[in-house]
Amino acid sequence: QKEVEQNSGPLSVPEGAIASLNCTYSDRGSQSFFWYRQYSGKSPELIMFIYSNGDKEDGRFTAQLNKASQYVSLLIRDSQPSDSATYLCAVNFIDTGNQFYFGTGTSLTVIP
Amino acid sequence: DGGITQSPKYLFRKEGQNVTLSCEQNLNHDAMYWYRQDPGQGLRLIYYSQIVNDFQKGDIAEGYSVSREKKESFPLTVTSAQKNPTAFYLCASSQGVFNNSPLHFGNGTRLTVT
Numbered sequence: 001q002k003e004v005e006q007n008s009g010p011l012s013v014p015e016g017a018i019a020s021l022n023c024t025y026s027d028r029g030s031q032s033f034f035w036y037r038q039y040s041g042k043s044p045e046l047i048m049f050i051y052s053n054g055d056k057e058d059g060r061f062t063a064q065l066n067k068a069s070q071y072v073s074l075l076i077r078d079s080q081p082s083d084s085a086t087y088l089c090a091v092n093f094i095d096t097g098n099q100f101y102f103g104t105g106t107s108l109t110v111i112p
Numbered sequence: 113d114g115g116i117t118q119s120p121k122y123l124f125r126k127e128g129q130n131v132t133l134s135c136e137q138n139l140n141h142d143a144m145y146w147y148r149q150d151p152g153q154g155l156r157l158i159y160y161s162q163i164v165n166d167f168q169k170g171d172i173a174e175g176y177s178v179s180r181e182k183k184e185s186f187p188l189t190v191t192s193a194q195k196n197p198t199a200f201y202l203c204a205s206s207q208g209v210f211n212n213s214p215l216h217f218g219n220g221t222r223l224t225v226t
Contacts, residue, residue, distance in 0.1 A: 099157060100145070
């Protein structure tokens with residue numbers, strides 16, 4: 001059984017701070033890793049994807065991947081109230097024919 | 113603009129009725145997916161399809177059926193056999209198996225069965 005785990009939160013940070021979101025997964029054969037943001041009542045939207053070990057930066061967002069530890073994280077710098085949402089971690093396991101497995105999401109609140 | 117269109121946005125049905133949710137994409141993606149999301153929960157895979165005329169069950173396929181007669185379309189039927197059909201249903205697509213490409217989502221259909 002493929003598993004993707006996230007702390008459900010809620011995570012609260014003050015405006016301007018760094019928010020750190022974490023995700024672990026069960027299978028070393030995982031290939032691709034994605035972070036989605038979901039506002040209440042809306043569909044998920046892609047924030048970042050990462051395939052290789054290390055850091056990947058895009059604006060205020062940084063994804064970090066450590067395949068040996070089966071761990072992927074998302075850092076949000078200079079957090080804004082508009083970042084308040086649920087963040088979903090998704091993993092594409094290589095041996096399941098392109099199936100995407102999702103964690104339950106971490107709820108983030110940025111306090112003005 | 114390319115995207116995924118789900119319809120309707122809201123759907124209300126009586127218990128015991130089958131209902132079909134529409135999903136159309138014009139992204140020329142090979143793979144399409146149906147997920148279900150319950151309040152406070154993550155996304156659970158119902159069915160997915162990598163190519164036309166082929167599809168596979170996900171983790172919670174019981175009580176659901178799909179078809180993939182055209183590349184652009186992947187309708188989901190919620191049958192009366194589905195015990196708890198009230199949920200938010202999300203259709204998604206990706207380029208395919210060998211592309212490491214992400215999922216792109218439609219806006220979802222919120223189904224309420226009473």
